Structure formats: C-alpha cells, structure tokens
Amino acid sequence: MGKTSEGWVPNSYVGLGDHPLDAEGDLDGPNIFKQFDKTANCIVELESARREGNSFFFAARGFQVYTQRKIQFFLEYQTQGSPWQRITLRLDFLRADAFRLRAVEGETVPEHATDLVIGDLADPRLTVVFQETPDRFILKSPKLKLTLFKRDFRIEIFDGRGRRLTESGGRMKNAFPNAQDSWPTGFVADQGSGMSFAVENWTLNPGEATYGLGERFASLNRRGQTLGLWTKEGMGNTMGRTYKPIPFFLSTQGYGIFVNESLPMNFWVGSRHFPHMIMAVEGRLLDYYFFYGPSFKKILRLYTDLTGRGPVPPKWSFGLWVSRISYGSQEEVLGVAKRLREEKWPSDVIHIDTNWFKTDWECDWEFAPDRFPDPAAMFRQCRDQGFRVSLWQFPYVMKKLPLYQDGLRRGAFAGNDQGFAFTFKPMAMIDFSKPEGVEWYQERWRKLFQLGAACIKADFGEWAMDRMTFARGDGRTMHNLYPLLYNKAAFEVTAEFFPQPVIWARSAYAGSQRYPLHWSGDNSSSFENMLCSLRGGLSLGLCGFSFWSNDVGGFIGVPDDKLYTRWVQFGIFNSHMRLHGCPPKFREPWNFSPETQAIARRMLELRYRLIPYLYTEAAHAARNGLPVMAPLCLEFQDDPTTWNIEDQFLFGRSILVAPILTEDDQRRIYFPEGAWHDHWTGRRYPGKQWISYRCPLSRVPFFYREGTVIPLGPVMQHTGEKPLDPLTLKVFPDARGRARGELVEEPGRAVKLRAALLRGELAVTARLPARVIEVDLPPQSRVKRVRLNGRSLEMERASPSKKKSRKRR
Secondary structure, eight states: OEEETTEEEOGGGGTOOSSGGGTTOOOSGGGGGGGGGEEEEEEEEEEEEEEETTEEEEEEEEEOTTTOBOSSSSOOBOOTTOOOEEEEEEEEEEETTEEEEEEEESSOOOOOOOTTOOOOOOOTTOOOEEEEETTEEEEEOSSEEEEEESBSOOEEEEETTSOEEEEESOOOSOOOTTOOSSOOSEEEEETTTTEEEEEEEEEOOTTOOEEESSSOOSOSSOTTOEEEEOOOOOSSSSSSOOSOOOSEEEETTTEEEEEOOOSOEEEEESSSSTTEEEEEEESSEEEEEEEEOSSHHHHHHHHHHHHOOOOOOOGGGGSEEEOOTTOOSHHHHHHHHHHHHHTTOOOOEEEEOSOSSSSTTOOOSOOOTTTOSOHHHHHHHHHHTTOEEEEEEOSEEETTSHHHHHHHHTTOBOBOOTTOEETTEEEEEBOTTSHHHHHHHHHHHHHHHHHTOOEEEEOOOOOOOTTOEETTEEHHHHTTHHHHHHHHHHHHHHHTTOSSOOEEESOOOTTGGGSOOEEOOSOBSSHHHHHHHHHHHHHHHTTTOOOEEOEETOSBSOOOHHHHHHHHHHHTTSSSEEEOOOTTSOSSGGGSOHHHHHHHHHHHHHHHHHHHHHHHHHHHHHHHTOOSEEOHHHHOTTOGGGGGOOSOEEETTTEEEOOOOSSSSEEEEEEOSSEEEETTTOOEEESSEEEEEEOOTTOOOEEEETTEEEEEOOOOSSTTSSOSOSEEEEEEOOTTSEEEEEEEEETTEEEEEEEEEETTEEEEEOOOOOSOEEEEEOTTOOOSEEEETTEEOEEEEOSTTOOEEEEEO
C-alpha cells in the first residue's frame, strides 16, 4: 500500500498484492523511490562457459537492475564500469527433451537433493551440441535448442523444428526506465521484510494457457492469476487457500516446468507484468526442471518419472465410502453397515471420523472402551458384510493426553511449539523429518491394522509454524514439505499390511502423488462449491495426481435434495467417491426424500457397473502419471476451445462427463474431436460442436467416445460380492468400423478388447473368463451378426434406448 497526497492507495489498485516484491505499489510521484528499497543481483551479461559432459557452467555478471540504468527514453542497464557480482548458471541437459537449470550467487552450485525428486532422467547416450558465437552460446539436443545471449541476457528456447516455445530470464517488456515490473534471472533482497528471493520469468505467447500449480479452486487456466505456494487449511473450496500447492505447471506452448524447492514461492501468471510469468522463490537458490512434450501427456510422464507415480489403489477403494462427522460408537457403525446392506446401497467403506477416542477430536489412536468395547469384532463383522473401515486422525498430539509424555520422551515431536493449539488445547506436532517421529507414529497404526482397520484418513498437515524446530530445519523450511513426509509415513505403514495400500489425505506437496489418494478438503453445500471442487480436482490431476475425490453433498452446510442429487451424479465420476458431512443433515442417502433416494441408488448402481472400466482406467493413469478425471485439454490439447473448459471432464479416456452444476436442468456441452454417444438416449453427436442439453433430475449427461469398447460389470453391493459375470462390452465402432479397449482385473494383467465391423458382421475379440458376455451396440449401428472370439452370438433387442445386445452363454 502506498501513500499519496490524496491518502492511502491499496496495491490492488494497480494489480499488485502484499508480497514483498509488490511492496512498491503505484510508482506514481514520490512512490517511485520505494522500489529502491530493494537490492537486486540479476543476470545481465554472460562472460564465459565451460562444459562437463552434458552439464554447462556459465559465469554470469549480476547487476543491481533497480539502479544501474541509463537515464534516457528507453530501458538500458548501465553495465560499463558498474559494480557487479558473480552468479553461476548451471544447465544440465538430462534428456533430449528435458534440462535442469540452477543459479546461485558465487561460484559453487549445490547439488540440492530434495525429497521431491526420486527419479533420474539422465540419458547417458544423449549428445548435446555446444556452440559459441561472438554474441551467444547455443546448446542443441535432438529435440531442443537453447540460445543464451551474452549481452542483454535471456534464454530463447526452441523445439527441434525451430518453433520458439518461450524466452526465460530476460528483461521486462516495458521500455520505461523508471519501472521494474519484472526481473531478469537472479536474486532480489527486500530491505523492508529482510527477505531474499530467487527470481525467474518466462515470456507468455498470445493466447497461451497455463495449468497446474496445485489443487486450485479458481479458473482452471492460470493466466492472469497470482498464486502463492504455501500449504494452507482451505476452510472451503472457494478461495485461494489451498491444501495442495504444487510447484509444477504446464503450458499450451508444449512445455512444463517443475521447481525443485519446498520453500514458499509466488507466481505472477501474466498478472504483474502481463507479458511474463514471473516466479519468486524464497532463498538464494534457483533450481527448476524444464520438460518439452509437446503433449501434456508426455510432460506429465516426464514429471512423474522424476517425482514418482502412485500405485493403483485396491479395487474396494473405488466403491462408495460412507461417512459423517462422526459415527461415535461400535453400535452405530454396525447399525450403518446393516442398514446399507438391507436397503441395498452399493458401498465398500465405512469411515469413522473424529469421535472414536475417549473424547471427540482428542486423537490418541485408542478406541474409547465404553463406546467401542470390541473393535476387532466390529472390524470383523463389517468385513463379513463386505465393508472395510477407515479411521480418522491427525498428526498432532494434545499435551493433556498421557500419550504426549511418551512421544516427548522418545523425541517424536517438533520443538518450540509454544502457542500451537487446536480448539484452545495446546498440542505437539509429530516430526516426520526424523526417524524417531516416523517410528513413533507408525507404531500407533500397526496396532490398529492388526485389529482390522483398513485405511488411514491422514487429515490436516498444513500447520507447521515458522518458529517450530524440526530435525531438518525450521517451520518455514518444513511447512510445504511436511505434508509429503506425513503422506509418506501414513502410506508406508499401511503398505506393511496390505499389498495395495491406500490413504485418504488432505494436504500434499510435489511427490505426494506417490501416496494416493487425496480429497479436496472441507467444501460447502452449494452448487458454486461443487464447481470449485471440480476445478480443484482437474487442476491437481494436471500436477501428476491420478486419484482424487471430494465430499459429496458438501462437508459443511445443509444440502437440499436437488443439490445432493446433482452432487451424487458428479461424484460417481470421481476416481473415488465419499459421502461425508456435518450435522444437522448428514449425507447418507436415507436422510433425503424417497425420490432422491431412488435416483441416488440408481446412480450408485451405475458407478458399480462402471468399476471394471474405472479400474482399467486407473491402471492406465497410474502407469503414465495421468489423472483418471482429466480436463478436455489433456486429451485434446490441439483444440483451443478445450483450453478454458472447466465444467466438463473425461472420466478415463473414453467417457465424457458434463455434470449439472447449477440449479438449472440444462447446460451447454462441447464435444471435442470424434463422435460421442449419449448414455441415456444412444444419440450420436459429431465432435467439434457445442449443443444445448436439457437434463432431467434423474439423469446426468455423459457420453461414450466412438471407437472404444467399454467393459461394464453387473450391479453389486460391494466390489467383492461376485465375479464380473455377466460382463457387458459396450462397443462403439468408429467410421472405419473399429473399436478397442481393455480390461484390467488385477494390476499388471490387461485383456485387450477389440472389435471390427465389416459388411454387417461385428467381430469381437476378448479372452475373458465370464460365463455370460453381452455385447451392446448403439441403436444406429447396422449390425446383422456378432461373433465373439469366432463364435456367433444370439441377437436380442435391448430396452428403451433401442440398443441391440448379443449374449453368449
């Protein structure tokens, strides 16, 4: 905020915020001198270069770009005879399509190993051509060309065909010599806050869209946004607070960038200096990786090659999770299990939230003996009915509990935690950065898994405070890293007991995708929250997270029947689905009208029929670092219309979902390239068109992609109830008469599904164990005969949509 003769002027009046590097505010009048409170050391010149294999070290000169300027009618830095400081720029070509850039003041570039990176992208066969001319250095791989300019420093990055992807590290595009809207690559110190930052920028192209930077509830395209990477309790899904900041982004120019750092950072995505995406990282080191696709899918594969991918969660986790805050007794849990089965609500998991301890919320990992007299029997009885049980906890221990003294004696907690409290009760925070903290925490869970628990709800994790001391640094250093270490500790102890572990986590950082799964945290009961939650899931999916969920119906608030119905319809197409919320109206279906219950039951039965397809798509997503729920731009990146669509998504590769996210029962839907078949009517919609679609409350708009084979199972009450028998293959031949898909029943075992239509005969190939296989076709198909693995099938006419099905017994 700046002061003028008229009074105070908020920084927001000129598009700035409260970040220390925004502090100069409006540069009008006397405020122009406020920018001189900062000391910059930014690269303006390169002196020399040396090569060590495919690593290149550049000796650079850093100048005080705020003050070392010529007084004239355009911006030119005064370098002749001016003082400068050494900056070393290191550039490592790892593969033909990936490099790492580090910059540091002085001459020694640290290795900077982090918990975020677990893979090695280095290709020992890679050949990089290095050239020097009087005014530039040139690096060439088979897929990238980098031009580093010696004077007026900048790096121009081209693909192998000579198309410029971006420019990094250059001067601002404003020629006014008395402004500093952006910074060249380097370091800036702010005297007012006492903080230092490594700064970098990338030039944005006309129409370029950018995505990522974590689970964000704002518009999916980050262009024009200012985003801080600081793990924060969300208290809703409708603001910039985020549980999951991820220092990774993608650009429609065909590249992605991952910042190898957990210290706080800020991104101005064309919001401070419109031509630039600017980054400021706390500290005195710049370290990031550049990936070239050009496809988003390839970029995500490279990013997750480096930071890891998560395994496929167990099949039961893809069933319905039923929860509230909170079931409070063994009797209540078993009553819920009984009612779910009696009323035939397909479901697999019952979650016990905060009230299984002696006192609600006072987590000591021990069941209250008066309310849960025999937890092992409870787990066993639930399991006999096809249920797993998930348990809530958080990584904090209230100091009033006897357990605290044991953890303190064994060195399990972070230090200097004065003032750290929850509901005014002093607490300690488990230190996951040291073995003693991890082991102490995991001991609590080993006992519970031995009793019969199946899953940890790893709630919270966002509260590391600056003053705290951890084995690996202070609270500011650990703040963003803490969720990753927390996720890891919970996941790894689960993996000791189950071959396919899963957790249910709220906070995350880069690398947390290795430990699925995550949900959007505490949303609210409104249509607007449903859209914001969807945005968050799609955004997180573009950061390498394959699996995601949200609280169906909204965590807090009172959903009416229409909102609940529409949210259930959206929820069946999340990778994972949980009913969860607060009083006075809990989210179990029986709390709503009979009409709503009937719709919800049909929707849940549909989800369970889709689980063979969903599990197959989950295996594909996990293998490639892709999301199960994907924005259209991931699959149709070359169609600019998809770049800003955030209220539709692909559920796997072959189903397009357009949920109803408002009170209205109609919406506009965009169909990308290809053709799409309406699940409800069978109508075929050619691609690359918008339509207006009216949808009654009993339905949700979703469409099958032409050219695919979709495997569907029978309706089940839980995923282990019976084999996939009968198995339905929904076949949608393309213009050439072909369709393909696959079925994965166990990780690593895929059955290919193939179909070819020729002269009225559809030949289907699928080596499946099911006794009964049905083949469903769209109503407009001109099929006279169907052969499955060479054997003819009998013809039948199917129901209202007039689809034809063929059966083999």
